[in-house]
Amino acid sequence: MSLLVVGSIALDTIKTPMGQVEECLGGSATYFACAASFFGPVRLVGVVGGDFPPEHLKLLGSRGIDTRGVEIVEGGKTFRWTAEYFQNMNDRQTLSVELNVLGDHLPRVPGDFGDSRCLFLANGPPATQSSVLDQAPAAEFVMCDTMDLWIRTEREGLDELLRRVQGLFLNAEEAVLLTEERNLIEAGLAIRELGPQVVIVKKGEHGSIIFSEDGITALPAYPAGRVRDPTGAGDVFAGGVMGYLAQAESRDGRAVKRAVAYGTVLASFIVEDFSLQPLLRTERSEVDRRTEEFIAMLRI
Amino acid sequence: MSLLVVGSIALDTIKTPMGQVEECLGGSATYFACAASFFGPVRLVGVVGGDFPPEHLKLLGSRGIDTRGVEIVEGGKTFRWTAEYFQNMNDRQTLSVELNVLGDHLPRVPGDFGDSRCLFLANGPPATQSSVLDQAPAAEFVMCDTMDLWIRTEREGLDELLRRVQGLFLNAEEAVLLTEERNLIEAGLAIRELGPQVVIVKKGEHGSIIFSEDGITALPAYPAGRVRDPTGAGDVFAGGVMGYLAQAESRDGRAVKRAVAYGTVLASFIVEDFSLQPLLRTERSEVDRRTEEFIAMLRI
Numbered sequence: 001m002s003l004l005v006v007g008s009i010a011l012d013t014i015k016t017p018m019g020q021v022e023e024c025l026g027g028s029a030t031y032f033a034c035a036a037s038f039f040g041p042v043r044l045v046g047v048v049g050g051d052f053p054p055e056h057l058k059l060l061g062s063r064g065i066d067t068r069g070v071e072i073v074e075g076g077k078t079f080r081w082t083a084e085y086f087q088n089m090n091d092r093q094t095l096s097v098e099l100n101v102l103g104d105h106l107p108r109v110p111g112d113f114g115d116s117r118c119l120f121l122a123n124g125p126p127a128t129q130s131s132v133l134d135q136a137p138a139a140e141f142v143m144c145d146t147m148d149l150w151i152r153t154e155r156e157g158l159d160e161l162l163r164r165v166q167g168l169f170l171n172a173e174e175a176v177l178l179t180e181e182r183n184l185i186e187a188g189l190a191i192r193e194l195g196p197q198v199v200i201v202k203k204g205e206h207g208s209i210i211f212s213e214d215g216i217t218a219l220p221a222y223p224a225g226r227v228r229d230p231t232g233a234g235d236v237f238a239g240g241v242m243g244y245l246a247q248a249e250s251r252d253g254r255a256v257k258r259a260v261a262y263g264t265v266l267a268s269f270i271v272e273d274f275s276l277q278p279l280l281r282t283e284r285s286e287v288d289r290r291t292e293e294f295i296a297m298l299r300i
Numbered sequence: 301m302s303l304l305v306v307g308s309i310a311l312d313t314i315k316t317p318m319g320q321v322e323e324c325l326g327g328s329a330t331y332f333a334c335a336a337s338f339f340g341p342v343r344l345v346g347v348v349g350g351d352f353p354p355e356h357l358k359l360l361g362s363r364g365i366d367t368r369g370v371e372i373v374e375g376g377k378t379f380r381w382t383a384e385y386f387q388n389m390n391d392r393q394t395l396s397v398e399l400n401v402l403g404d405h406l407p408r409v410p411g412d413f414g415d416s417r418c419l420f421l422a423n424g425p426p427a428t429q430s431s432v433l434d435q436a437p438a439a440e441f442v443m444c445d446t447m448d449l450w451i452r453t454e455r456e457g458l459d460e461l462l463r464r465v466q467g468l469f470l471n472a473e474e475a476v477l478l479t480e481e482r483n484l485i486e487a488g489l490a491i492r493e494l495g496p497q498v499v500i501v502k503k504g505e506h507g508s509i510i511f512s513e514d515g516i517t518a519l520p521a522y523p524a525g526r527v528r529d530p531t532g533a534g535d536v537f538a539g540g541v542m543g544y545l546a547q548a549e550s551r552d553g554r555a556v557k558r559a560v561a562y563g564t565v566l567a568s569f570i571v572e573d574f575s576l577q578p579l580l581r582t583e584r585s586e587v588d589r590r591t592e593e594f595i596a597m598l599r600i
Contacts (some may be wrong), residue, residue, distance in 0.1 A: 029455040088482055113362035184505070185525040191470050205484070206506035207520055219595050220507055225485040257600045297517050300557045 002043065002115065003246040004139070005032050005239075006107050006132045007122020009046040009070065011078050014274065016085040018228040024275035025056045026081060028122040028145065031232035036120075037063040037237025038245045038287055043113045045132070047105045059280075069110050076101035090204060094137045105197045109135035118246040119154045120164070120238060123147050126157035133164055139181035141168035141251065143198070143242055145234070151177050159194060167198035169238045174199050184209060185216060193211035198256060200241065202234050210260055214253025219260055222268035222294050229274045233267045236279070240266035265291045302343065302415065303546040304439070305539075306407050306432045307422020309346040309370065311331040312380050314574065316385040318528040324575035325356045326381065328445065329531045331532035333497060335539025335566045335581045336420075338587055341411045341548045345369035345432070349376035356392040359580075369410050383454045384557050390504060409435035416518040420538060421465070423447050426457035436473045438556035441551065443467035443498070443542055445534070451477050459494065467498035469538045475501050485516060492561055498556060500541065502534050509561055514553025519560055522594050523566035529574045533567045536579070538565035 007029030013022045033042045043066045050072060053207075057067045079102035082095040098106040109116075109132060119136050121144035130145055136142075142165045150158050151174060162168065168191060172184055181187040184201055188211040191199045199211040207220040240263030241256075248255045265287060268280045307329030311480045315384045333342045343366045350372060353465075379402035382395040409432060411418075417434050421429040421444035429444055442465045450458050451474060462468065468491065472484055478494075481487040486499055488511040491499045499511040507520040540563030541556075548555045564586060569578045 055510045123343075146393075168494060183525060183527060185523050189525075203506065206503065207518070209520075209523060216522045216523045218507070218520035219598070220509075220520050223485050223509060223516045223518045225489075227483060261600050295600045297515075298519070298600060300554075300561050300599060 001117045001246045003036055003040065003118040003120070003242060004043040004045065004109070004113050004136060004262060005029050005036065005120040005122060006045040006069075006129075007120075007124060008079055008102055009044075009048050009052075011052070011080050011232060012081070012229055012275065013082040014085075015083075016089065017077075019274065021226050021229075021274045024256035025142060026275060027079065027248070028058070028159070028232075028235040031057070031276065032120055032122055032239035032242075032277050033060065033065045033241070033268070034063060035236040035263075035270070036246070037065050038240070038266070038284050039243035039262075040061045040064070041066065042243070043069060043112065045109055045118060047071045047100045047101050050074040050076040066113075067213055069108075069113055071108065073101040073107075081264050083231070085230060086208050089230055096202045107132050114138060115224045117141065118242060119143075120195035120242050121145065121161075122235065123267060124276070126150050126154045127258065130157065130161050130164070133161070135222065141245065143170045143196075145238060146174065148174055148177055160298070162191075162195040165196050165201065167200070167243075168196040169200050169202060169234070171202045171204070171234065188216065200260065202237060204230075204233070208260060209239070212253055212256055214256075215258075217257055218222075219257070219264065219298070222238060222264050222290065225270060227271045230271050233271050236270040237267040239261040240265070259295055261291050262287070264300030265294055301417045301546045302344040303336055303418040303420070303542060304413050304416035304436060305329050305420040305422060306334065306345040306369075306409070306429075307332065307420075307424060308379055308402055309344075309348050309352075311352075311380050312386075312531060312575065313380070313382040314391065314521070314529060314531055315383075316529050317387055319574065321529075321574045323380070324577060326531065327360070327379065328532075328535040330360070331419055331535035331570070331576065332422055332539035332542075333360065333365045334363060334545070334576050335536040335563075335570070336543030337365050338540070338566070338584050339543035339562075340364070340541070341366065343369060345407050345409055345413065347371045347373060347407070348400050349378040349401045349410065350374040352378045355463070369408075369413055371408065373401040375555065383531070387529060389530055392530075397452060407432050416475075418440065418507060418542060419443075420537065421461075422541050426450050426454045427459045429465070430457065430461050433461070441466050441545065442498075443469060443538070445469045446474065447539060448474055448477055449508070462495040465496055467500065468496040468503060469534070469541075471498050471502045471504070473493075473527040473536065488516065493536045500560065502537060504533070506538070508560060508564065510556055512553055512556055514556075516556055517553070517560075519557070519564065522564050524571060524592065527571045530571050531575070533571050536570040537563040539563070560585070561591050561594055565594055569588075
């Protein structure tokens with residue numbers, strides 16, 4: 001089933017205790033698309049500046065990602081993000097955000113993409129996410145991401161969006177902020193009342209919790225030793241989940257669990273090195289193998 | 301197989317955002333023993349003062365816990381612990397610790413208990429834990445707990461103890477402190493090098509990670525909504541694990557996983573109300589039912 005992702009494409013400068021990279025390919029839609037591309041074709045909508053290296057688009061294309069929806073603003077500069085991770089690899093400090101062409105951009109979904117049946121709205125202003133949804137009339141399974149900023153400042157628009165989507169990814173702090181409920185289980189149940197049938201609370205190294213009509217499922221993270229760069233782990237997780245579900249025969253509780261297993265494993269790969277490198281050098285067979293290992297680990 | 305636990309017996313005064321209790325039955329050995337008693341008989345060694353309500357000992361006895369190893373110091377006062385939990389229910393502040401008779405107590409294992417083949421050394425000074433081990437010559441499967449204080453101040457004694465035990469329970473912060481390794485997976489592997497074949501890192505609401513000769517297994521917590529009092533959850537978890545293993549036909553990777561599932565579920569019961577109440581009113585069949593539910597949740 002056709003999968004469309006709309007969100008940011010960035011040039012990231014990242015420092016972690018394990019090293020650093022400058023102006024490498026990043027952005028939530030990019031990470032998501034690369035992860036989802038393990039399962040089938042992906043359509044990408046976003047915006048970059050004239051300074052965006054064309055080889056990045058070629059690279060995405062070589063992975064079955066249709067980049068015709070990536071608008072190039074000649075004379076404009078690509079969104080840039082600079083961050084540094086602390087020793088624990090969980091906390092980070094954003095050193096600079098240059099929105100550039102992303103600033104007041106309203107995504108345009110190309111006519112060819114209008115028949116997409118699965119849609120992921122990566123983190124962005126809720127009004128922008130809603131405008132994308134308006135442009136995807138065939139979308140029957142829509143999941144979105146959000147962040148603390150929108151929960152605090154755009155609550156009305158976010159509530160409206162949540163009534164229109166089938167699923168929501170958010171991290172633990174955001175779940176608490178959104179519901180004012182400190183217990184994550186209570187928070188997840190409360191979020192389902194806001195609209196999304198499937199709520200997936202991301203807890204990073206502590207795994208995730210799925211809330212759906214089949215009940216509540218807590219899953220651990222894949223036990224990963226070496227972490228070099230946690231950037232994009234949440235988007236890769238979402239990309240694995242939706243990439244799998246877009247091709248699955250069902251989206252029942254069992255399928256969602258399997259999708260989360262794939263998302264969990266892809267996230268375990270992405271943190272092993274900087275930028276998209278781990279995904280680019282990993283074969284689908286390795287992803288399958290680690291996923292089977294993860295599933296076996298949980299068999300009691 | 302006979303299971304002996306040696307550790308503290310306390311009178312707890314606890315305040316949480318959900319209520320409070322005064323001078324109720326507590327202590328790590330007590331919580332452990334009550335959890336383990338779901339699986340078979342338990343032998344308890346500890347010390348209380350003359351002020352210890354005799355009905356507490358009767359209660360423990362009624363659960364198949366042999367309390368002949370509980371020394372009563374007439375004229376002495378029982379160990380008391382007072383704590384308050386913050387809103388998030390994870391962090392707490394210890395308001396007072398009155399060691400009383402526990403202060404310079406050296407546990408004496410009654411001769412009758414010398415043939416115990418499974419032994420749990422609840423948190424205590426490593427030298428005290430080692431002296432118990434000396435009194436349990438038949439113990440072939442020994443697990444222990446520890447805390448940050450001993451890691452900081454009694455490292456030599458702790459290292460000596462770790463070389464003599466088969467398993468260690470500790471929380472995430474303690475694992476990092478013990479190894480100076482921030483990544484929990486690396487920390488757990490490093491702790492196995494110190495002696496224990498089985499290392500179980502407790503992460504509270506985020507579950508646990510098992511390190512054994514069968515590899516690494518991360519498991520979530522049971523997704524529990526209502527939490528009224530987290531006191532004793534770690535000891536109940538350990539009690540479930542060892543209680544199960546003491547009666548199991550094997551202690552291989554599969555058995556340890558199943559044991560941890562039981563520990564996880566018993567911990568989910570204990571947080572539902574104050575003191576030991578939830579365990580006292582729960583039938584083994586309910587524990588089995590929730591454990592099967594937990595196992596099914598993890599089947600992908």
